[in-house]
Amino acid sequence: MENRPLLTTTLLLFPLLVLLLSSTASHAHNITRILAKHPEFSTFNHYLTVTHLAAEINRRQTITVLALDNSAMSSLLSKQLSVSTLRNVLSLHVLTDYFGSKKLHQITNGTALTSSMFQATGSAPGSSGYVNVTDLKGGKVGFGAEDNDGKLDATYVKSVAEFPYNISVLQISQVLNSDEAEAPTAGPSGLNLTAIMAKQGCKAFADLLIATGAHATFEENLDGGLTVFCPTDAVVNDFMPKYKNLTEAHKVSLLLYHGTPVYQSLQTLKSSNGVMNTLATDGASKYDFTVQNDGEIVTLKTKATTAKITGTLKDEEPLVIYKINKVLLPIELFKPEVETEAPAPAPTPHKRKTKKDKDEAEADAPVDDSEDQTADNENGVGRISGGHLIWMVLSSCMGIFFM
Secondary structure, eight states: OTTHHHHHHHHHHHHHHHHHHHHHSOOOOOHHHHHHTOGGGHHHHHHHHHTTHHHHHHHOSSEEEEEOOHHHHHHHHTTOOOHHHHHHHHHTTEESSOOOTTGGGOOGGGEEEEEBHHHHTTOSSTTTTEEEEEEOGGGOEEEEETTSTTOOOEEEEEEEEEETTTEEEEEESSOOOOTTTTSOOOOGGGSOHHHHHHHTTOHHHHHHHHHHTTHHHHHHTTTTOEEEEEEOHHHHHHHHHHHHTSOHHHHHHHHHTTEESSOOOHHHHHHOOEEEOOTTOBTTBOOOEEEEEETTEEEEEOSSOEEEEEEEEEEETTEEEEEESSOOOOTTTSOOOOOOOOOOOOOOOOOOOOHHHHHHHHHHOOOOOHHHHHHHHHTTTTOOOHHHHHHHHHHHHHHHHTO
């Protein structure tokens, strides 16, 4: 009878603990692996990777991919669209909401207008990035781009894979037609990197890239992915006396140190802390720095300085440009920061205690509870991690069940 309250509490806690444990096994998905199990979507899978859409799909929490088989992709590729335009077309086939096969036939009022990744990324003018999903007679479901005069070009074929409320992959019969998505767009290599910087507070850094010729190396990496960390004009102007003392080769290395040959979204930087190589990295010359984050603040730490990301100039995969509040100083060119220790407090003059002072001090002295504190420490109080606590309570649950 004495154990009944404990048993009741345990029974109430057990489902919560199971839910907590299951949440730790995150529902992270990988669209490339999902489609790799279905060879009829190999071309679609390939171009999701080429256009960098696969990485974007994997980062999102709730998403529906309208997959095209190899035949439908062959029809799309026959239009000979650029990679950038092809990205827009395929992003129209990625819905930013979850539609499982069951939900398709439970749409309120039989039709829904949902946003696609083409709309969500800001690439679509107006509302052209929305997709119409309609439950049709005879159990069919139609899909059509919003800017296609209400025409439902494609129909639902089958469910390829579903992980409820995380990702759904549905096959549709053909490509969604959209004049806006198929409109010619400038590829990454057609972008003027230094012009983008100059217009948004990084003109001084852009001018240095052009003056040294380092901008060519940045531009060569645009198609494959590029992340740029750009010090603002005020920061560069303050740094110029040190910059002028560098050799020409070291100036180029310093500038290349502010770029990495891979696209790194802000979310990726927050979740993937660690050492990062740069455009200046060359064998023994490491020229790397460490990415760290404290909540929403992302810092770039070298042994010579620590800079913070203060804003984003442009973020459109495969290019992202961030503003930073300091010039990044590689240890290969600059001396490490010296941590200055705080001065020790000045000693206070010693005052001879009288008998009265000693009596008062003894009367006011707190009771020595060091033994109690030691016992608490030995019992692990305050040192139990969340994971250990979960397993301890689970163990208790199982022990009670088997009593």
